[in-house]
Amino acid sequence: MLHFVWTVKDKRKILEGSLLERVKELLYECADVNRWIIKALDVQQDHVYLVVTLDVNVSAESVIRRFQLSSKLLCKEFPELAQYCENKNIWSEEYFVATQMAYEESMRDDYLNGTLE
Secondary structure (H helix, E strand, O other), rough: OOEEEEEEHHHHHOOOHHHHHHHHHHHHHHHHHHOOEEEEEEEEEOOOEEEEOOOOOHHHHHHHHHOOOOHHHHHHHHHHHHHHOOOHOOEEEEEEEEEEOOOOHHHHHHHOOOOOE
């Protein structure tokens, strides 16, 4: 089980309403297609927190890249995102990942605040 946190570029608070709901739908669809199980999902205005169970042979980088492909569809479906869709990507390239054994809840806050060491 892996814990992921990633943000919207520049931590812009744009995920709300139908856009926030569509993000959730796309993440669940991605998990379903890849046969992963989402154990927890929390989408806030500027970030996504996700706990997922998956095959041990799949790299964390591969998982995050697949989830972040949702951005291409979001940019197409929500024209109002045009100003945030540089390279058809609203997500920051940086992300946090930890295994279930190593994860502590304070780590998520530290990552989002830029204080995770």
